[in-house]
Amino acid sequence: MSSPLRKRLPRELRNNLGKYLGMFLLLVLAIAFTSGFLVAASSIELIGKNMREDYNIEDGHFATTFEADKASISAVEDVGCTVVPQFYYDTPVEWEGSLEGIQARVFENRGQYNQVVYCQGRAPEAVNEVAFDRVFCQNNDIELGQEVMLSGQRKTVVGIMTLADYCCLFQNNSSFIFNALTFTTAQVTEECFKAIDQGSLIYNYAFYMNDRDLPLVDRISAENDMVEALSDEGELVSDFVDCDSNQAINYALDDAQGDQMMWQILLAMLIVIMAFVFVVLTDATIEEESAVIGTLLASGWRKRELIAHYMTLPALVGIAGAVLGNVIGYTVLVVPMQNLYYNSYSFPPYYTTWNARVFIMTTIVPLVLLFSITFVGLLRRMRATPLQFLRREISRRSKRSGMQLPERIRFVSRFRLRVFLRNLSHFVTLFFGIMFGSLLLLFGLAMMPLMNHFAEESAKDVPAQHLYMLKAPVEIDVSANERESYAAAEELITTENLADIEPGHLISLYLLSSNIDEDDNVANTLENSPEAIAQAEKFAVATLETPRKLGDKNEEITVYGIQENSRYWNDVDVSDGRMAIGLGASRKCAIGIDEPRKFLDKYTGDTYELSFDSVCGQTTTMNVYMSLETFNRVFDEEADYFSGYASDMPLELNSRYIATEVTPEQMLGVAEQMQDSMGTIAGTLLYAVIPLFFILIYLLTKTVIDRSARSISYMKVFGYHDREISKLYIRSITLTVLVSLVACLPILVAALDGIVQLMMSEYSGNLEIYIAPLTYLQEIAMGAATYFVVALLHMRRIRKVPLALAMKVQE
Amino acid sequence: MSDPFLDIKGLCKHYGEGEAKVEVLRDITLGINAGEVCVLLGPSGSGKSTFLNLVGGLEPADGGTIRVGQTMLTDLHDHDLVEYRRRELGFVFQFYNLVPDLTVTENIEVCQYLSPDPLPIDELLRSLGLWEHRRKFPHEISGGQQQRCAIGRALVKNPNLLLCDEPTGALDYKTSKEILELMEQVNRQYGCTIVIVTHNDAIKHMAHRILRLRDGQLVGDEANANVLPVRELTW
Structure with a gap:
């Protein structure tokens, strides 16, 4: 015969609808959001991991200043790889109403290497057709059939695609942030590719190791051999990127993995809070049902039968x-969660993969927690004797609630204090609940200002209006004769067939170029004003790596060789051989002053031990200065070597020698890009957090009201008005909530700092928590507003406490 | 003859509807004079507690009128009923119903707070014999002391009407007599009208009026010409 107590279950559910509905919604929200996100992220991670095989992604690529000849390619292939030319050029794209400065990286239609996936349309087949990246098209509202000007030529968009080696649109691997707004990859036909001006053609070669499972160390060693082989063949290597260091391939995947860590941290915190809530609810149930349990036990029911009964409803x-x-x-939230990534990254088509780990974390763990906490709570409480239950002696009176309070305190204040002390354990839980909710709220609210702040700080790292990174030292302070000689030499080098040049002109080119002193640096063939030359400053740049404080990855550090008493880096002391390290690098890699640290050049394998005399710049500064x-001494360069110009005035430089140009505006543009991609996450987080926050506060404060229902009823019988009762009870809760909202802020800032550091251990650069004062106010206001709604519900509940409750027999 | 302080006419109350309808009080008419101690006797289910709830303004009547002093209870809305309880009434329950985490003094202060002209608490504590226990919590004192505290809480407002629902129901003989003596003293000292609902037939001898309920009907309403002091009661 089934337990007659089962009949109580629907009634118990109805009578405690708020409690069970809150618990139900808490679980639904927590599981829906975390499983939706983790399933999407883990599916994307799997798609990303399979891409190497599925789309034949390169093991790395290199670029040479000029086209490598067959001997050079053979020399590289002899190291143990296959080399595939994938030349490209970056060229402007525009259309009516387009943003300014959009650049497309144009490739010929690709075959089996670094394959392309068409999301819409098809590959270009005619000279006037082009295909663009999916995310770029989405960000710029480009549709199939739209006409654009590519390098000044009219083209029709016939395909919207994803290049397997450009999941994330990084124009330069050294960039901090990708750019899917004003940069895109493009594919055209071979004919079209040739028809477009190739002034800035990049001789890029993808390589595939013969042994694709070669351990990373061996692959890096082989890559060093490749660089050496190229140098031996007289090639100038302008770029060399191993696939593991290629942000365009890995950034999106790292992001999906890094975000999973963040969500797992959030899930863990959610589980802890749920545990708190379950403990509070179980205790409240037992306390409330004390007399019933006592009666049943006295009537001969076994404890285990009662435990089973009281577990049924929470379990169901x-x-x-x-x-x-x-x-x-899996069905609803996985789509927006997937879009968090697909709106930023050009992944191949999405498919959901069942993930047992995610299921265990998001479902089994919370359920087991619910069952075990309820079970242990019941077991612990069931140790009491039937008489103790009947006499309601199961709740130990805390010393705090029984303490004497000074009589000089007003009665009302003393009463509120009593409410507070009686429910202290609930209020402690409430504090943690508020802290958790506030953490999510603050995280969601702080994200956008944080990005702004980051961009502003990063802009300060660009000390001049223009930083020109050069492929080779190019002198701008040269005479007209020198300029003429180099212009002649350049014409000779860039002319494929010298026979095409008129003989007289050819002789004059030879004569002019013979004036060049090969020991000197290259001279710029374009003229600059004396003012521009006077204010421009030479510097040199190298990229090294050193381990991060957290995680097992290396951080890329940019080493600057700058002028002593530089007009641009005016707060950096590099006189007398001193070196300075940026604040960001110092913190992220835990590098202190006078603490020698080894740095690695991953391309050459050379290591450098550097020691610093000062810390400079902002939290975003990831540079080393000398x-x-x-x-030139440290890197064994010529005394007159340099690789860039810092200048507040624009310089006229041969485009052939410009690697990149960095401006402060670009860094501010980065903020826009980051806000575009992070805005959705921030919004999603807020959508999830506000109901979560509401339920948490509601459940935790409801137990306080429920415990006091009988006292509230007495108050009504004695003649208290509802508003007076609300003042006595609700104000204690209100005060606790408001104090908690404010008091937990220092803990939140420390926690967010830790979370951001943990997240950033997966990324390059240094992002430190920054919370604007307005954000604090917003967070407190949102928390208080959410609580205000809860308080209204409680006031309604107080109004509904029946008068007859006081008249009921209690024992 | 002056009007009774508590004047009830044709009072009816039922629960449920249709076949499930139960008439709890049927056409009760009675009057209790100011300053009287009235004992309401009746077996379980006779409607005693419902009667008390109606007079206390905790439940609305289905028919009839209740007037307390100048206040016609049956005409009042919820808000005015609260004012009525606040001004006129003191409640004493069988199981004391003290707020568990307030001290003896604080429990009394709960009602002192409501009155514009409350009785002095210290004096009250002394007269209730609770001065030594004023800082104790309900679970730290005996049942009799808890009931004294509950009486103190009811009295501190200086109410005109004291409604007592089985005030000795949970107490032993000796303590019950102490509590009844206290009520006798309160009636004498403060002149409030007291309605005591009880099973205990012996208590009737301390009352000026004895009412009897059975199945919701008033089956007895007699004036007691020979009121006995509580110390002479036995059961």
Whole structure:
């Protein structure tokens, strides 16, 4: 015969609808959001990991200043790889109403290497057709059939695609942030590719190791051999990127993995809070049902039968919440969660993959937690004797609630204090609940200002209006004769067939170029004003790596060789061989002053031990500074070597020698890009957090009201008005909530700092928590507003406490 | 003859509807004079507690009128009923119903707070014999002391009407007599009208009026010409 107590279950559910509904919604929300996100992220991670095989992604690529000849390619292939030319050029794209400065990286239609996936349309087949990256098209509202000007030529967009080696649109691998707004990859036909001006053609070669499972160390060693082989063949290597260091391939995947860590941290915190809530609810149930339990025990019911009975409802609610949470997570939320990535990254078509680990984390763990906490709570409480239950002696009176309070305190204040002390354990839980909710709220609110702040700080790292990174030292302070000689030499080099040049002109070119002193640096063939030359400053740049403080990855550090008493880096002391390290690098890699640290050049394998005399710049500064003279000595360069110009005035430089140009505006543009991609996450987080926050506060404060229901009823009988009762009870809760909202802020800032550091251990650059004062106010206001709604519900509940409750026999 | 302080006419109350309808009080008419101690006797289910709830303004009547002093209870809305309880009434329950985490003094202060002209608490604590226990919590004192505290809480407002629902129901003989003596003293000292609902037939001898309920009907309403002091009661 089934337990007659089962008949109580629907009634118990109805009578405690708020409690069980809150618990149910808490589980549904937590499971739906975390499973939706983790399933999407883990599926994307799997898609990303399979891409190497599925789309034949390169093991790395290199670029040479001029086209490598067959001997050079053979020399590289002899190291143990296949080399595939994938030349490209970056060229402007525009259309009516387009943003300014959009650049397309144009490739010929690709074959089996670094394959292309067409999301819409097809590959270009005619000279006037082009295909663009999917995310770029999405960000710029480009549709099939649209006409654009590519390098000044009219083209029709016939394909929207994803290049397997450009999942994330990084124009330069050294960039901090990708750019899917004003940069895109493009594919055209071979004919079209040739028809477009090739002035800036990049001789890029993808390589595939013969042994594709070669361990990383061996691959890096082989890559060093490749660089050496190219140098031996007289090639100038302008770029060399191993696939593991290629942000365009890995950034999106790293992001999906890094975000999973963040969500797992959030899930863990959510589970802890759920545990708190379950403990509070179980205790409240037992306390409330004390007399019933005592009666049943006295009537001969076994404790285990009662435990089973009291576990049934939480278990059913928990299972229902888990089922619905997973259904919502897998069917509804997986799409926006997937879009968080697909709106930023050009992944191949998405498919959901079942992931047992995610299911265990998001469903089994919370359920087991619910069952075990309820079970242990019941077991612990069931140790009491039937008489103790009947006499309601199961709740130990805390010393705090029984303490004497000074009589000089007003009665009302003393009463509120009593409410507070009686429910202290609930209020402690409430504090943690508020802290958790606030953490998510603050995280969601702080994200946008944080990006702005980051961009502003990063802009300060660009000390001049223009930083020109050069492929070779190019002198701008040269005479007209020198300019003429180099212009002649350049014409000779860039002419494929010298026979095409008129003989007289050819002789004059030879004569002019013979004046060049090969020991000197290259002279710029374009003229600059004396003012521009006077204010421009030479510097040198190298990229090294050193381990990060957290995680097992290396951080890329940019080493600058600058002028002593530089007009641009005026707060950096590099005189007398001194070196300075940027604040960001110092913090992220835990490098202190006078603490020698080894740095690695991953391309050459050379290591450098550097020691610093000062820390400079902002939290975003990931650079090391030394004088140009020291730089050339450390890196064994010629005394007159340099690789860039810092200048507040624009310089006229041969485009052939410009690697990149960096401006402060670009860094501010980065903020826009980051806000574009992070805005959705921030919004999603807020959508999830506000109901979560509401439920948490509601459940935790409801127990306080429920415990006091009888006292509230007495108050009504004695003649208290509802508003007076609300003042006595609600104000204690209100005060606790408001104090908690403010008091937890220092903890939140420390926690967010830790979370951001943990997240950033997966990325390059240094992002430190920055919370604007307005954000604090917003967070407190949102928390208080959410609580205000909860308080209204409680006031309604107080109004509904029946007068007859006081008249009921209690024992 | 002056009007009774508590004047009830044709009072009816039922629960449920249709076949499930139960008439709890049927056409009760009675009057209790100011300053009287009235004992309401009746077996379980006779409607005693419902009667008390109606007079206390905790439940609305289905028919009839209740007037307390100048206040016609049956005409009042919820808000005015609260004012009525605040101004006129003191409640004493069988199981004391003290707020568990307030001290003896603080429990009394709960009602002192409501009155514009409350009785002095210290004096009250002394007269209730609770001065030594004023800082104790309900679970630290005996049942009799808890009931004294509950009486103190009811009295501190200086109410005109004291409604007592089985005030000795949970107490032993000796303590019950102490509590009844206290009520006798309160009636004498403060002149409030007291309605005591009880099963205990012996208590009737301390009352000026004895009412009897059975199945919701008033089956007895007699004036007691020979009121006995509580110390002479036995059961």
